[in-house]
Amino acid sequence: MTLQLARGLAVALVTIPLLLYPASELADGAKLDSPDSCVLIADPASTSELDLVFGRRDDVSQAEALLEQVKGVGYVDAELALDGCGRWRVFYDGITSYVQGESSRAEARGAGLEAELEVEPAP
Numbered sequence: 296m297t298l299q300l301a302r303g304l305a306v307a308l309v310t311i312p313l314l315l316y317p318a319s320e321l322a323d324g325a326k327l328d329s330p331d332s333c334v335l336i337a338d339p340a341s342t343s344e345l346d347l348v349f350g351r352r353d354d355v356s357q358a359e360a361l362l363e364q365v366k367g368v369g370y371v372d373a374e375l376a377l378d379g380c381g382r383w384r385v386f387y388d389g390i391t392s393y394v395q396g397e398s399s400r401a402e403a404r405g406a407g408l409e410a411e412l413e414v415e416p417a418p
Contacts (some may be wrong), residue, residue, distance in 0.1 A: 333380040335414040337393060344415035345390040347399050349373065349408050351382040358383030368406040379416060388415065 337345050349365045352358040358375055362385050365373045370387050378384040390396040396412040403410035 333378040333382070333384075333416070334411075335416075337396065337412045337414050339393050341393060341414060344388075345393065345396045346413050346415045347387040347390055347396060347403065348411050348413045349385040349387075349403065351378060351384050353382055355383050358385055361385045365403075365408060368403070368408065370403070386413075 333351075334348075337343070347370075349370075350358075350361050352361060355375075362373055362375045365385055365387075372389060373385060373387045375383055375385055387399070390399065390412070393412070400410045400412050
């Protein structure tokens with residue numbers, strides 16, 4: 296087998312499932328997650344785990360730049376992860392209560408960051 300043929304097979308093995316899965320889900324009547332379905336703003340009565348979310352980006356390099364900005368104002372334990380809608384989410388998960396989260400949100404906004412207190416996504 297030539298190297299070119301082997302590369303073509305490897306690409307096909309990765310690409311075909313990526314195309315077939317969404318097509319099969321849509322054929323069954325399922326809807327793919329919309330960007331808004333991945334944002335669950337917390338409310339004061341929430342007993343769920345909470346995250347302070349600084350933003351979402353479609354491009355990983357833009358998300359990494361936001362992460363560096365967030366860390367630069369003091370959220371050194373902030374993280375970067377894909378959300379369930381395929382966007383990069385910059386967040387801090389050290390929130391222990393709604394009151395603490397709202398205080399952290401106000402501090403972040405005072406530092407020029409767009410932060411929201413959200414329910415932590417399910418694993």
